[in-house]
Amino acid sequence: MxxxxxxSLHCEALHYRVGARALLKNVGFSAGAGxxxxxxxxxxxxxxxxxxxxxxxxAPSAGKVLLNQQSLPEWPPRARAKTLALLAxxxxxxxxxxxxxxxxxxxxxxxxxxxxxxxxEGNLIDLALTAADVAHLAERTVDTLSGGExxxxxxxxxxxxVADIWLADEPIAALDPLHQLHIMQLLKTKAETGLVIAALxxxxxxxxxxxxxxxxxxxxxxxxGTPTQVLxxxxxxxxxxxxxxxxxxxxxxxxxxxxxLTQSDLPTTTHAHNANLSGQ
Amino acid sequence: MHDLAKEITLKYxxxxxxxxxxxxxxxxxxxxxxxxxxxxxxxxxGDVSASRSIVFDVxxxxxxxxxxxxxxxxxxxxxxxxxxxxxxxxxxxxxxSAGAALGAVITLYFGxxxxxxxxxxxAAMVGSFVALFAIxxxxxxxQSVLVLILAGVALNSLFGALVAVALNFADNxxxxxxxxxxxxxxxxxxxxxxVMIALPTCVLGMALIYSRHAYxxxxxxxxxxxxxxxxxxxxxxxxxxxxxxLAVGGGVAVAGSIGFVGLIVxxxxxxxxxxxxxxxxxxxxxxxALLVLGADLLVRHLDVARELKLGVxxxxxxxxxxxxxxxxxxxxxx
Numbered sequence: 001m002x003x004x005x006x007x008s009l010h011c012e013a014l015h016y017r018v019g020a021r022a023l024l025k026n027v028g029f030s031a032g033a034g035x036x037x038x039x040x041x042x043x044x045x046x047x048x049x050x051x052x053x054x055x056x057x058x059a060p061s062a063g064k065v066l067l068n069q070q071s072l073p074e075w076p077p078r079a080r081a082k083t084l085a086l087l088a089x090x091x092x093x094x095x096x097x098x099x100x101x102x103x104x105x106x107x108x109x110x111x112x113x114x115x116x117x118x119x120x121e122g123n124l125i126d127l128a129l130t131a132a133d134v135a136h137l138a139e140r141t142v143d144t145l146s147g148g149e150x151x152x153x154x155x156x157x158x159x160x161x162v163a164d165i166w167l168a169d170e171p172i173a174a175l176d177p178l179h180q181l182h183i184m185q186l187l188k189t190k191a192e193t194g195l196v197i198a199a200l201x202x203x204x205x206x207x208x209x210x211x212x213x214x215x216x217x218x219x220x221x222x223x224x225g226t227p228t229q230v231l232x233x234x235x236x237x238x239x240x241x242x243x244x245x246x247x248x249x250x251x252x253x254x255x256x257x258x259x260x261l262t263q264s265d266l267p268t269t270t271h272a273h274n275a276n277l278s279g280q
Numbered sequence: 281m282h283d284l285a286k287e288i289t290l291k292y293x294x295x296x297x298x299x300x301x302x303x304x305x306x307x308x309x310x311x312x313x314x315x316x317x318x319x320x321x322x323x324x325x326g327d328v329s330a331s332r333s334i335v336f337d338v339x340x341x342x343x344x345x346x347x348x349x350x351x352x353x354x355x356x357x358x359x360x361x362x363x364x365x366x367x368x369x370x371x372x373x374x375x376x377s378a379g380a381a382l383g384a385v386i387t388l389y390f391g392x393x394x395x396x397x398x399x400x401x402x403a404a405m406v407g408s409f410v411a412l413f414a415i416x417x418x419x420x421x422x423q424s425v426l427v428l429i430l431a432g433v434a435l436n437s438l439f440g441a442l443v444a445v446a447l448n449f450a451d452n453x454x455x456x457x458x459x460x461x462x463x464x465x466x467x468x469x470x471x472x473x474x475v476m477i478a479l480p481t482c483v484l485g486m487a488l489i490y491s492r493h494a495y496x497x498x499x500x501x502x503x504x505x506x507x508x509x510x511x512x513x514x515x516x517x518x519x520x521x522x523x524x525x526l527a528v529g530g531g532v533a534v535a536g537s538i539g540f541v542g543l544i545v546x547x548x549x550x551x552x553x554x555x556x557x558x559x560x561x562x563x564x565x566x567x568x569a570l571l572v573l574g575a576d577l578l579v580r581h582l583d584v585a586r587e588l589k590l591g592v593x594x595x596x597x598x599x600x601x602x603x604x605x606x607x608x609x610x611x612x613x614x
Contacts, residue, residue, distance in 0.1 A: 052504065055507075055508050056507075056508075057504055057507045057508060077507075077510045077511060077512045078510035079510075080510060081508060081509050081510025082510070084508075085508060086504070086505070086508035088501075088502065088504040088505050088508070090502065090504075091501045091502055091504075091505050092501075092502065093500050093501060094365035094366075094499070094500050094501075094502075095500050095550075095555040095556070095557060096555045097500060097554065097555050097556060098554060101554065101556055102500070102501075105497060105498060105500065105501060105505075105509065106509075108494055108497070108498050108509045108510070108511075109509055109510040112494055113493070113494050113558075114493075114494060114497040114556060114558055114559070115558070115559065141555070154501075157501075161509075
């Protein structure tokens with residue numbers, strides 16, 4: 001089915017409720033191949049919930065997700081896993097596997113066995129290790145790694161899936177600046193042929209690398225558009241409650257948070273531009 | 281890579297060789313001095329002799345049962361630890377052993393055992409399945425392993441209490457003795473009939489568990505990641521639980537509850553499996569067989585007149601070892 005229909009991920013009127021609390025409210029957008037989408041918003045905005053719903057891990061309370069125009073629950077889990085991969089925010093390994101074995105787990109949808117993946121797909125695993133700049137750690141056990149090193153190994157695990165769509169929940173939060181740039185560049189390269197949606201907290205990096213930004217707040221999709229359209233001082237003030245300086249230069253956009261805003265400082269009347277570029 | 285494969289084969293081979301040696305020893309050694317060769321030649325010639333009867337009707341079923349029950353417990357322990365992502369988990373945690381023991385105790389208390397030798401083992405298996413379905417009703421809908429653990433703890437206490445109630449109501453000394461016998465675990469006076477009960481259930485259970493080895497590997501990174509790798513948690517967990525119930529229920533049915541095997545064996549062998557939960561399964565089955573066979577040999581030769589219960593010996597060996605692990609163990613990921 002992946003051969004006949006073009007790559008697409010579409011969701012409409014997504015609601016996700018836990019008890020009385022609505023974690024997602026009426027979220028809808030469409031995305032296709034060639035996009036690197038930055039999913040941003042303050043803590044608790046619903047970014048992780050949205051990614052897990054898009055990945056088919058959580059069934060929405062209402063609304064639907066279509067992967068390649070087919071409803072997500074209709075996909076056989078393994079076929080879905082070959083097309084769409086998720087890097088969860090929390091992926092703490094329970095056992096001290098070797099780095100190589102942990103990355104090989106990403107091959108499970110294809111091989112169905114860790115031993116087979118390790119024995120037959122060494123080249124692909126090496127590629128993933130090198131891509132995330134963790135090849136030198138391959139024979140270490142994962143419990144000896146630093147937080148940032150472990151995150152890069154988990155990124156390599158995501159890369160090893162070779163799925164068309166990558167959903168990454170805060171892939172770069174624990175990384176040093178060099179590796180933040182490195183991983184963002186990799187995701188951007190992946191997005192040339194595939195689709196990448198990454199939840200991010202670094203707004204400057206999001207603005208620099210992403211083609212499209214989804215801004216979430218309190219379970220709602222507040223804005224959807226290019227970084228320039230979405231990352232406005234007005235939006236940042238309302239959603240993040242910060243006074244931020246947005247500078248446009250030849251190198252791209254840079255965003256500096258300058259001061260927190262109190263309730264009285266917040267802009268109240270204007271509503272966000274919903275520049276929906278999903279049809280682009 | 282090639283050296284690694286060789287190394288792993290060596291580990292399986294080494295464990296298997298030790299297992300065969302122990303089997304030979306347990307057929308040779310005993311209260312009566314008989315020659316295994318004499319028994320073999322008698323069996324070959326079709327002669328009925330005392331040595332043939334001792335080796336093939338007394339020692340062989342006992343040794344085979346030790347291997348079968350031990351393998352089932354070892355692999356179930358490894359599976360439970362992988363499923364719960366917790367090195368301190370074992371079959372007892374989900375209440376499967378307790379359920380099986382309750383089934384056994386109920387048949388003993390109401391005297392149902394008089395109906396036939398099959399009643400007791402069947403009740404133990406039913407008990408383990410009741411525990412399984414109760415767990416599934418409580419935690420099957422939830423995707424969280426935490427709920428599963430809590431359900432197991434609750435069921436374990438409930439079954440433990442019910443066993444105590446049954447013990448309280450036991451009306452004669454004989455019933456009490458039988459109950460103790462089953463709860464402590466023993467392989468004394470087992471026959472080939474018992475082997476025929478344990479073998480199919482344990483093998484089927486282990487086959488079910490082993491068929492889910494890839495899910496256990498994927499679970500290393502948690503529920504969400506395992507699901508995202510194309511495993512449907514409900515189905516995988518149901519098959520694993522059914523396999524564990526079969527392997528443990530079949531074991532408890534013929535040998536009573538033998539503790540600590542499912543805890544110690546995976547713990548010891550985890551480094552040999554490079555800490556991979558899937559690879560640990562078969563190694564733990566071999567290791568469990570070795571441990572129970574070895575412990576039973578010890579039971580048979582410590583005091584021939586008044587045999588210790590097998591579960592007592594594994595607890596005596598296992599508990600101090602486990603405490604030692606807790607004290608010295610670097611509390612890393614394990």
